[in-house]
Amino acid sequence: MPAKPLAQLPNRRLLARVAAATLVLAAATPLTIAYAASPSAGVSPTAVAPGGRVSLNVTGCGTKTGLASSTAFGDVRLTPGNLEAANLFGNATVFSNANAGAHSVTFECGGAGGQRVTVSLQVTTGAARGGLGGSIGAMSSGQIALGGTMAAGALGTGVWVLRRRSRMS
Known part of the structure; x- marks a missing residue:
């Protein structure tokens, strides 16, 4: 197929305008779709x-502001996690006298x-774990025995190395 002469090619300015309009629409579409959907929330x-x-x-x-409210902890202001305000975060302490059972948390x-x-x-019965932050749970007697054996072995090895050094000196 022979090449077209320059006179038959579309106007370069027209092509540039169409490309610019397409770029603007492509850039704006994800933002419109992202914020047109309803927000999603979570409690952890x-x-x-x-x-x-x-x-x-x-x-x-x-938005850059938000509010979470519940009968379990009252109202909490939420702050953005980044400059685009894609995520809003907050922390709450459940009331010590909160009733056990399901509580609604409304994010606005x-x-x-x-x-x-x-x-x-879900507010459960019982008290919050304190002290070490719940980092120590229940241990079996086998785990306790293994830990004790490892500690005794490390202590014995340390004594043996120190005595051997003192003989070599």
């Missing part, structure tokens, strides 16, 4: 004892009348 952990702490997270608000984007999403938080 989903089950907690009275006095325990929970992390609150909502995505898809498109922006000011009054903003988008809302509701999730559930």
